[in-house]
Amino acid sequence: MNQQSLTYILTASCPGRSGTVDVVTRFLREFGCYITELNSFDDSLNHRFFIRAVFRVEDNDPLDQTAFCTDFAERAKAFDMEWELTASDYRPKVVIMVSKYDHCLNDLLYRYRTGNLPVDIRAIISNHPDLQSLAQWHEIPYYHFPITAATKPEQEAQVQAVLDETGCELLVLARYMQVLSHEMCVRWAGKAINIHHSLLPGFKGAKPYHQAYNKGVKLVGATAHYVSDDLDEGPIITQGMETVNHTYYPADLARKGMDVESLTLARAIQYHVEKRVFLFNDKTVVFERS
Amino acid sequence: MNQQSLTYILTASCPGRSGTVDVVTRFLREFGCYITELNSFDDSLNHRFFIRAVFRVEDNDPLDQTAFCTDFAERAKAFDMEWELTASDYRPKVVIMVSKYDHCLNDLLYRYRTGNLPVDIRAIISNHPDLQSLAQWHEIPYYHFPITAATKPEQEAQVQAVLDETGCELLVLARYMQVLSHEMCVRWAGKAINIHHSLLPGFKGAKPYHQAYNKGVKLVGATAHYVSDDLDEGPIITQGMETVNHTYYPADLARKGMDVESLTLARAIQYHVEKRVFLFNDKTVVFERS
Amino acid sequence: MNQQSLTYILTASCPGRSGTVDVVTRFLREFGCYITELNSFDDSLNHRFFIRAVFRVEDNDPLDQTAFCTDFAERAKAFDMEWELTASDYRPKVVIMVSKYDHCLNDLLYRYRTGNLPVDIRAIISNHPDLQSLAQWHEIPYYHFPITAATKPEQEAQVQAVLDETGCELLVLARYMQVLSHEMCVRWAGKAINIHHSLLPGFKGAKPYHQAYNKGVKLVGATAHYVSDDLDEGPIITQGMETVNHTYYPADLARKGMDVESLTLARAIQYHVEKRVFLFNDKTVVFERS
Amino acid sequence: MNQQSLTYILTASCPGRSGTVDVVTRFLREFGCYITELNSFDDSLNHRFFIRAVFRVEDNDPLDQTAFCTDFAERAKAFDMEWELTASDYRPKVVIMVSKYDHCLNDLLYRYRTGNLPVDIRAIISNHPDLQSLAQWHEIPYYHFPITAATKPEQEAQVQAVLDETGCELLVLARYMQVLSHEMCVRWAGKAINIHHSLLPGFKGAKPYHQAYNKGVKLVGATAHYVSDDLDEGPIITQGMETVNHTYYPADLARKGMDVESLTLARAIQYHVEKRVFLFNDKTVVFERS
The missing domain is CATH 3.40.50.170 (Formyl transferase, N-terminal domain)
Structure with a gap:
């Protein structure tokens, strides 16, 4: 399995409020993910938060996507988050x-x-x-x-x-x-x-x-x-x-x-x-x- | 008198027809003008001709603008030309x-x-x-x-x-x-x-x-x-x-x-x-x- | 013969001197050419003149290229001009x-x-x-x-x-x-x-x-x-x-x-x-x- | 105090390793900071991590910069981080x-x-x-x-x-x-x-x-x-x-x-x-x- 396939993208969006960044980055940390690129923006006029994280698993193993999604869904729910996990080698x-x-x-x-x-x-x-x-x-x-x-x-x-x-x-x-x-x-x-x-x-x-x-x-x-x-x-x-x-x-x-x-x-x-x-x-x- | 002041710009525009370029360039030649930059465009959809010539007098003397205008006006008339002579050091x-x-x-x-x-x-x-x-x-x-x-x-x-x-x-x-x-x-x-x-x-x-x-x-x-x-x-x-x-x-x-x-x-x-x-x-x- | 094929491009270059534009535009006029776009530039540092004229024959007939070249060559010689005539539909x-x-x-x-x-x-x-x-x-x-x-x-x-x-x-x-x-x-x-x-x-x-x-x-x-x-x-x-x-x-x-x-x-x-x-x-x- | 003065920028850089993002975002969360813009990049060729966070204190109060710096310094030390806190209205x-x-x-x-x-x-x-x-x-x-x-x-x-x-x-x-x-x-x-x-x-x-x-x-x-x-x-x-x-x-x-x-x-x-x-x-x- 080549290295490229081991990179993932997590995107999320929700109403702007305290803790939006933290809920994402803390989860990634706890799940053993190594973030290589991160961008977030909190639109203060529309009160909407957007985040995009590119990451790999720390030991370069494949991600257990099912577990990731199950676990993250729980945390995201509290923020009313719309989110998506994508393998960066996924071809829609x-x-x-x-x-x-x-x-x-x-x-x-x-x-x-x-x-x-x-x-x-x-x-x-x-x-x-x-x-x-x-x-x-x-x-x-x-x-x-x-x-x-x-x-x-x-x-x-x-x-x-x-x-x-x-x-x-x-x-x-x-x-x-x-x-x-x-x-x-x-x-x-x-x-x-x-x-x-x-x-x-x-x-x-x-x-x-x-x-x-x-x-x-x-x-x-x-x-x-x-x-x-x-x-x-x-x-x-x-x-x-x-x-x-x-x-x-x-x-x-x-x-x-x-x-x-x-x-x-x-x-x-x-x-x-x-x-x-x-x-x-x-x-x-x-x-x-x- | 510095060299810059001895440059002039002739611009003209008229309905598109044969001889529009020639009436301008031939006149400039006959009047002893040395063209340093010339652009013309004949708009085939709007049937309109446009020309801009930058020139100096050949011996770098000042231009006799009155004579120039009098003489050129005659030729331009036949083409229904709107035209203008401008010293390039003129400051409007x-x-x-x-x-x-x-x-x-x-x-x-x-x-x-x-x-x-x-x-x-x-x-x-x-x-x-x-x-x-x-x-x-x-x-x-x-x-x-x-x-x-x-x-x-x-x-x-x-x-x-x-x-x-x-x-x-x-x-x-x-x-x-x-x-x-x-x-x-x-x-x-x-x-x-x-x-x-x-x-x-x-x-x-x-x-x-x-x-x-x-x-x-x-x-x-x-x-x-x-x-x-x-x-x-x-x-x-x-x-x-x-x-x-x-x-x-x-x-x-x-x-x-x-x-x-x-x-x-x-x-x-x-x-x-x-x-x-x-x-x-x-x-x-x-x-x-x- | 379509209209596109009836357009020509004359390009020329020579040492900068009096009459360079005129020798081109006067010839085109005399040869019955209708110029649609013209650009010339006289490089005062390198003392070199460049001109490009796009034209068609006035009655939209094809150009007699041989006659054109023979006749123009004579005039161009006096200016030590390098020049070229190209039909605009020519495909090199x-x-x-x-x-x-x-x-x-x-x-x-x-x-x-x-x-x-x-x-x-x-x-x-x-x-x-x-x-x-x-x-x-x-x-x-x-x-x-x-x-x-x-x-x-x-x-x-x-x-x-x-x-x-x-x-x-x-x-x-x-x-x-x-x-x-x-x-x-x-x-x-x-x-x-x-x-x-x-x-x-x-x-x-x-x-x-x-x-x-x-x-x-x-x-x-x-x-x-x-x-x-x-x-x-x-x-x-x-x-x-x-x-x-x-x-x-x-x-x-x-x-x-x-x-x-x-x-x-x-x-x-x-x-x-x-x-x-x-x-x-x-x-x-x-x-x-x- | 106007709102503009209540925004801060935290920047940090250190060798790339696990937990770099988290150490920053978790601290900001714990310190009651509301992040409005965040960018991080982990340079995989040079093995170097860079992050920039724009934030305000959650209740729009001024930040206790001394406490912030004291506390963050401790966490940053473990990552060999070079970092800086800047009030966004600071004028160098x-x-x-x-x-x-x-x-x-x-x-x-x-x-x-x-x-x-x-x-x-x-x-x-x-x-x-x-x-x-x-x-x-x-x-x-x-x-x-x-x-x-x-x-x-x-x-x-x-x-x-x-x-x-x-x-x-x-x-x-x-x-x-x-x-x-x-x-x-x-x-x-x-x-x-x-x-x-x-x-x-x-x-x-x-x-x-x-x-x-x-x-x-x-x-x-x-x-x-x-x-x-x-x-x-x-x-x-x-x-x-x-x-x-x-x-x-x-x-x-x-x-x-x-x-x-x-x-x-x-x-x-x-x-x-x-x-x-x-x-x-x-x-x-x-x-x-x-």
Whole structure:
């Protein structure tokens, strides 16, 4: 068993009150855990506490996760804590949804293939057939589920069936050009990441690069956010940016934006999987990494 | 006469058509001018041509500006050209308007005092008395014109009187927390620069840092733009940006934003004075400098 | 014939003297060319002039390139001008050299496949077999030429044979971990681009990320430069940068650096192909695009 | 007593071993402290542990610092911990050394005057008289101690006398163009911050902007570092960066660099005073703030 697999991440969040840090760190100490990285933040406006600890067992043995969870649950209950234990080599099952643009998909698949995206991609779903061969080369199942206004409920049922079968834990909308239904949004709240091609909340809605062109902005960017029912309004995870000037027509802005979209989406997934992101009240706390 | 004073900038703009570049460059050649930097752009969507040439007279003598203008005017007429000749050591007369925040003002005065802001600051006008001593140390006249909803027309008349007396050519709103009247906006169109503390068009209106905090954005910024009648919607000259995270409460965002506001406003003034900015149809073409 | 194919780029460089701009723009005018973008710079320290004009023929017909070149050559001679005419849809023949790292190659091939890298990739050469299948999927010939200190001359002869056969116009070293011989460097001066994984001239030589880690830098970056005989010292085309902190061990720095290496190399190739880069005295003038 | 004054920062560092986090957090809990922000890092290559906790007393009463220190010292001893307790409203006594350039000094004084630099500036020392009036306006004592190779020991004795009299805790070299003696470097190790106008370790030594110009770099920057005996080689605290191009002659680079120097130095001081910086083995760990 390699060393990497012996590292764990404990994340927790609860109302802010005395003893929140101590209940976590004391437990880790008593359970024989060696903390290598720790971050906590107590939001004094929202009265909410967030903590993330990276640790290994002191003798580098595997952790008895069941015992850990049973024991910690008891202590956490008194603080009304939401918490999670994750082995740092755990690869959550991911389904990616796309339409025709392939820059984000290609980027994610490259990182995945080279071991630089810590997920387990189980399926790619699209409302178009175009990206099937890319999926095939990477040997990932590709589902083509066309959609129209009339067939949306059926299509979403097809999608949900794949998500169920694959045991999907994280849904990634990598330039999927359809709006998810209210039901889907609720069901996947906090577990679905979208990439929007603007610095939200600027340029919500359709054709953000055309909007940006019309405004003559000198910076364009992208926003990775959790999907919410309020279109293009979900909690922001991370944002990226590029400078532009007058020589960029809308198509040029779109082309330039592709790189920042890909990077921003990949970074959001990385942060999510590394348990750096906490969601509370439509906003996030992200213990980002420089 | 030092060498610096012998450099000139010719800027011109007209409908896009054949011969626009040639009419400028051929004239400069025939007039004995040595071009050191040249930029032109023909906007194919808006059918508009823009050009900026930096030059000196070939023998390093001063330019006969009167003859230059008379002769060039004739050629420019055929192209329906708007154009301007500027000695690069010309310092336009500037009036700065402020309220209570002094970070932008302090930054501009520092650059001005050390010869790094190529303007001639003739007056500072404020609706508050707070920044008078700062103005005094820099030996710049300070006018305190209080304003209320009721006295706005009178106050603006006072302001305009100062602008007239000083021969103001560029009006800089350095965190002036009042909205200019329609009449002022029209009168100073293209000659008044404002700094807004957000990445417009995101977070228009009041308290942008509070808005940014509520949205949980991961980037904040500032936008320098020409004042227009449409509040916080004027043509964008340049924008700046900083990364932020969850540890920034609104007051922290405001504090962090001060640096980027100062830098962005100073850069916009620099670009304007160096004749790098062209205004057309509510947008700008800026031959920026990296 | 589509409109894109009807655009051309004229670049020229010569000793700085009177009339350099005019000889170019007047000729373009007389030849019936419509300039859409023009940049010139007269380097007053090095007494060198550089110009780049993007244009189309006025009636959108194709350009008579032969006549253009014959006629312009005459005028250019008087100025001792080095110049080049390029159709903007021209795709120079490119050979990419790699070793085992595939992030730059993968990025270039993605851009190439989606029409976002304006080149014609004719071959991939490597001293290792590892990246063959990636090349195959993109249907590009892959040559595996192993190299040792003893076989270097033979290997370079093999390489040069491929460059000759393919008519290679631009050689791209996409993390090729071998030093080219003096002869190769001379032969490909100004036509071979390398990506170095540091902000040159900082961290020259081997293992720059280890060097960066040891120094505890807070920024890491990459430099795309023309290959020169002086290892890691060639003329810089463009540089990219990322922030890092203490949590980045050398392997983390290397991983984080991959994205900036890929972006920086792709941008350098783009600039080179768009004729934005001029080489003079071991330095470049780059009419970059924001 | 305002709320701000009731916040404290505990920082500690020791060899990495089991229980390091717990010894700190458990003590804080037992002492009735409410942690609002916590960061720890265990450097597995250097086997060193670093922690920073921001806290207040639970009932918002002031902390009994003497008792705190006495009690914590006992626990820390077992871990061979170096530690420090700091009231977050504590303003360390600072002396600034300058020569003739005033951009960093002006920036620091502005932040100081407006309450945005959490220090207590007790004196400004210069080897030139030029910046006296700036100091005067800010009502800070200014010492003019000329220096020559021959008088260096005497001059440094004068400097040290001021540092002693003022009780200086942090020495800031804000573009002081002299090299400190070995004795001074040793004496002020970890307590003296310098700003170097390049992205160290690139362009060490004199005239870095001339060096950068000669290399044709496309990025320039500044490095704030602790002064060490090895000139321009001290541990890096933070770095800043700007893009440049061929139109920047050395004087232009220097001018452009001024802003990034000022910002980078101010940020380094802020980080130092907020106890975000740990020094170990010629490198720093900085719990930076996005």
